[in-house]
Amino acid sequence: MNPIEQFKQDVEQSIDALGEDMDLQAFSRIWLRQIALRKYSHNFRWMGRPIIQVPQDMVAMQELIWEIKPDLIIETGIAHGGSLIMNASMLAFLDMCDAIESGATLNPRESKRKVLGIDIDIRAYNREAIEAHPMASRIQMIQGSSIAPEIVEQVQQVAKGYECILVCLDSNHTHAHVLAELQAYASLTSVRSYCVVFDTIIEDMPADMFPDRPWGPGDSPKTAVWEYLKSHPEFEIDQGIQHKLLITVAPDGYLKRVS
Numbered sequence: 663m664n665p666i667e668q669f670k671q672d673v674e675q676s677i678d679a680l681g682e683d684m685d686l687q688a689f690s691r692i693w694l695r696q697i698a699l700r701k702y703s704h705n706f707r708w709m710g711r712p713i714i715q716v717p718q719d720m721v722a723m724q725e726l727i728w729e730i731k732p733d734l735i736i737e738t739g740i741a742h743g744g745s746l747i748m749n750a751s752m753l754a755f756l757d758m759c760d761a762i763e764s765g766a767t768l769n770p771r772e773s774k775r776k777v778l779g780i781d782i783d784i785r786a787y788n789r790e791a792i793e794a795h796p797m798a799s800r801i802q803m804i805q806g807s808s809i810a811p812e813i814v815e816q817v818q819q820v821a822k823g824y825e826c827i828l829v830c831l832d833s834n835h836t837h838a839h840v841l842a843e844l845q846a847y848a849s850l851t852s853v854r855s856y857c858v859v860f861d862t863i864i865e866d867m868p869a870d871m872f873p874d875r876p877w878g879p880g881d882s883p884k885t886a887v888w889e890y891l892k893s894h895p896e897f898e899i900d901q902g903i904q905h906k907l908l909i910t911v912a913p914d915g916y917l918k919r920v921s
């Protein structure tokens with residue numbers, strides 16, 4: 663076997679072993695619980711904008727975007743804009759790679775690749791910073807509830823102009839809201855692409871961890887995913903991603919569209 667194939671096979675075996683390592687998985691859950699108490703996911707920035715994610719999931723997004731090469735990323739939940747900027751910057755890399763391959767001149771303002779963000783409350787200072795960012799030309803924002811019919815309609819209209827779509831859900835984390843988002847947006851996910859549901863980890867946290875939130879174990883993004891998958895065999899949980907990450911806020915949340 664050539665060394666590249668050998669390395670790939672070794673990595674796959676090691677990821678399978680992580681999936682069976684209940685001790686490591688338990689340690690990872692404990693670690694995630696303790697860092698959540700310290701708001702660890704607020705500590706990071708992407709090209710200067712605060713991003714509310716753990717670094718492992720950022721790397722997973724990079725791997726997915728490189729593999730899928732989407733022309734549209736739909737995201738619910740903007741906050742400070744870090745994830746919008748991160749995803750837009752990865753689309754910029756894809757454009758740069760296309761230009762290198764084809765020898766064409768790179769003009770970011772003519773790029774079709776775009777990130778569409780939806781948030782019920784885009785604070786003025788966040789909007790200003792996102793619109794002033796070098797990645798801004800690749801970003802479109804819509805303000806409103808992600809499950810309001812008029813917002814869903816606007817997103818569907820935008821999506822019509824694109825061929826390869828990746829979806830990320832990271833807004834209100836109640837079961838009912840995430841299930842409604844899945845019903846509204848998951849079908850826009852292209853075959854072989856992903857619908858990533860963040861904060862499914864809430865289901866694995868202690869019941870008293872979210873006293874001031876409407877969500878918690880039993881009423882979380884993960885319960886919404888499980889409910890949605892009962893009648894949507896076109897999606898499968900990509901277990902390999904959560905096994906390799908170990909530290910992820912999206913266990914059972916990396917949904918691959920298989921048909």
Ligand SMILES: C[S@@+](CC[C@H](N)C(=O)[O-])C[C@H]1O[C@@H](n2cnc3c(N)ncnc32)[C@H](O)[C@@H]1O
Nearest residue numbers: 713714739741744745781782807808832833834
């Ligand atoms: C966890 S933050 C998003 C973090 C962001 N994706 C990141 O990685 O930096 C959640 C966001 O969801 C928004 N949100 C809450 N309810 C919403 C709703 N019904 N529709 C759309 N956005 C909502 C909040 O305003 C907040 O900005």
